[in-house]
Amino acid sequence: MDAGESSSPRVASRQVPELVRRSTLEDLRSLAGIDHPIKYRRAAAQRVYCNRDVNMEHIAYIGFDMDYTLAAYRRPAFDELQFSLICETLVKEFGYPSVLLEWHFQPDFLIRGLLLDASRGNFIKCDAYGVMLRVLHGRRRLLQEEMEAAYPSGNVASSQVGEEFQSMDTLYHLPIANVYANLVHYFDDGHVERDENVSAHAAATTAGTNGIAAASLMADDARISYLNLWQDVRAASDIVHERGLLKQRTLERLTEYLSDDDATYRMLRLLRGAGKRLFLLTNSEYWYTSAVMDYMVGRFACPDDPSAGWRHAFDVCIVGAKKPTFFRNGTTLREVDVRTGRPKLDDVRTRHLRLEALRGRVFQGGSIAIFHALAGVARGSSVLYVGDHVYADVLLARKAHHWRTLLVVPELSAEIRALTQAQALLKRLQTLEYLRAEMFRGLDASARERPDRDGVLQAELERVREGIEAAFNRYAGGLFRSAHRTTLFAQQVSFFADLYTERCANLADYPGFYYFSSVSTPQMPHEDQPAMTSERVG
Ligand SMILES: Nc1nc2c(ncn2[C@@H]2O[C@H](COP(=O)(O)O)[C@@H](O)[C@H]2O)c(=O)[nH]1
Numbered sequence: 001m002d003a004g005e006s007s008s009p010r011v012a013s014r015q016v017p018e019l020v021r022r023s024t025l026e027d028l029r030s031l032a033g034i035d036h037p038i039k040y041r042r043a044a045a046q047r048v049y050c051n052r053d054v055n056m057e058h059i060a061y062i063g064f065d066m067d068y069t070l071a072a073y074r075r076p077a078f079d080e081l082q083f084s085l086i087c088e089t090l091v092k093e094f095g096y097p098s099v100l101l102e103w104h105f106q107p108d109f110l111i112r113g114l115l116l117d118a119s120r121g122n123f124i125k126c127d128a129y130g131v132m133l134r135v136l137h138g139r140r141r142l143l144q145e146e147m148e149a150a151y152p153s154g155n156v157a158s159s160q161v162g163e164e165f166q167s168m169d170t171l172y173h174l175p176i177a178n179v180y181a182n183l184v185h186y187f188d189d190g191h192v193e194r195d196e197n198v199s200a201h202a203a204a205t206t207a208g209t210n211g212i213a214a215a216s217l218m219a220d221d222a223r224i225s226y227l228n229l230w231q232d233v234r235a236a237s238d239i240v241h242e243r244g245l246l247k248q249r250t251l252e253r254l255t256e257y258l259s260d261d262d263a264t265y266r267m268l269r270l271l272r273g274a275g276k277r278l279f280l281l282t283n284s285e286y287w288y289t290s291a292v293m294d295y296m297v298g299r300f301a302c303p304d305d306p307s308a309g310w311r312h313a314f315d316v317c318i319v320g321a322k323k324p325t326f327f328r329n330g331t332t333l334r335e336v337d338v339r340t341g342r343p344k345l346d347d348v349r350t351r352h353l354r355l356e357a358l359r360g361r362v363f364q365g366g367s368i369a370i371f372h373a374l375a376g377v378a379r380g381s382s383v384l385y386v387g388d389h390v391y392a393d394v395l396l397a398r399k400a401h402h403w404r405t406l407l408v409v410p411e412l413s414a415e416i417r418a419l420t421q422a423q424a425l426l427k428r429l430q431t432l433e434y435l436r437a438e439m440f441r442g443l444d445a446s447a448r449e450r451p452d453r454d455g456v457l458q459a460e461l462e463r464v465r466e467g468i469e470a471a472f473n474r475y476a477g478g479l480f481r482s483a484h485r486t487t488l489f490a491q492q493v494s495f496f497a498d499l500y501t502e503r504c505a506n507l508a509d510y511p512g513f514y515y516f517s518s519v520s521t522p523q524m525p526h527e528d529q530p531a532m533t534s535e536r537v538g
């Protein structure tokens with residue numbers, strides 16, 4: 001505390017609202033400090049976390065994605081359904097062995113945010129800078145030396161993400177990745193038919209590239225490559241989505257697959273009451289959107305006519321949006337005939353439409369430019385878009401159009417729980433890091449002998465790091481962190497999501513004029529100086 005502050009009054013937290021309401025600028029300037037026994041009022045799972053300041057007073061429009069955003073799917077039931085449909089499709093339409101029908105989704109295997117190297121059957125976890133942290137070959141974790149042999153650089157360049165390495169970044173990817181990992185494991189185990197007519201492609205992708213060729217199906221005479229397996233799994237997944245197999249089965253048992261409270265409806269009602277314009281922007285088709293939104297919103301808004309109920313909860317409804325294309329050139333905008341569910345061919349003349357005239361109507365396709373014209377959006381920064389997919393929902397919206405973004409991360413509570421469980425180990429990690437720093441104290445560039453030649457400290461550090469990762473997930477570790485390092489997924493969230501939260505209904509707990517502040521987010525390493533924290537200077 002400096003001399004100027006010492007004579008200023010401290011106040012207790014219960015006096016704060018009154019103080020803020022009545023104080024003059026002079027009062028605030030003379031304020032020394034506030035005793036705040038709890039840092040945050042809201043429980044961890046209910047909070048909206050802030051990467052960059054968002055003043056909700058400046059937000060006139062709030063848009064919502066549907067799947068995994070407004071529609072909170074129950075997991076692992078929904079994963080298991082998707083997993084079993086992909087396996088069924090692989091057996092019935094791609095000739096895979098019927099043993100796949102006995103497989104089950106394993107909820108604690110794999111996390112989002114891994115990169116898939118489909119040419120080698122490997123899932124890779126990277127830190128925020130692309131440094132490889134661990135590699136799973138199918139269901140087996142590679143040893144350090146196997147990892148180094150397969151990837152000598154130990155790094156993934158950002159230009160490789162989305163090219164050689166697919167990002168498993170949506171919750172839809174988890175069942176797909178589970179099926180693929182099982183297949184890699186299954187075929188590696190020798191369940192592969194040999195065929196002399198091996199394709200040149202398969203041979204090229206096999207020989208000596210993964211360091212584990214002897215045990216794998218990537219031998220010269222293998223009929224099918226890891227890449228072929230991935231192509232099949234992806235194609236089967238597309239069939240499951242595009243033929244509506246997953247959607248039909250979901251609608252048959254809505255209570256099993258979707259949360260059934262009125263939290264989504266309540267949030268929309270409160271936001272509308274706070275004067276916000278609301279819109280729906282989903283890639284799902286009208287028939288599915290309508291049934292899901294009837295269930296999530298319509299039956300609470302208007303029990304006699306749920307379909308009208310959910311449509312009138314929004315100022316603009318866009319289905320079949322084809323994000324992320326929507327955020328680029330987009331597709332033809334059509335109005336959906338809500339009685340038949342069919343798109344209509346008429347031209348939609350945006351200039352002649354007033355926002356008020358759009359209530360209750362549904363559009364399909366279009367682009368961000370058309371949407372801005374329809375809704376009368378003058379500045380992208382007056383829009384907050386809430387979605388669950390970093391790439392399709394928030395990346396371009398934020399980067400190219402300056403929409404403010406809120407990412408829904410349903411894993412958040414589990415991550416916070418694991419972080420709490422790992423506290424003792426994290427503390428131990430800090431102690432060991434302190435010991436390591438102490439070993440180097442007093443040494444300068446003339447030193448010739450390493451103080452930790454026996455590697456004991458290094459081994460213990462490694463053991464503690466592994467323990468921390470296991471508290472999150474025993475196969476893949478944490479979604480946002482790996483011991484003290486942030487992951488590639490965490491980096492993308494902090495780059496492209498201004499805000500993030502576990503479920504979008506949490507927005508209901510914040511006033512329409514709330515100021516989300518990023519003041520308490522971690523600073524640059526050089527800003528954590530001993531003089532500031534009153535720790536001793538080393
Ligand atoms: N063809 C595929 N469609 C997929 C896949 N994974 C998800 N989806 C579909 O995307 C939308 C998501 O909608 P949104 O509300 O989040 O914008 C939904 O209709 C899914 O069925 C896939 O692997 N292939």
Ligand SMILES: [Mg+2]
Nearest residue numbers: 065067068388
């Ligand atoms: Mg979604």
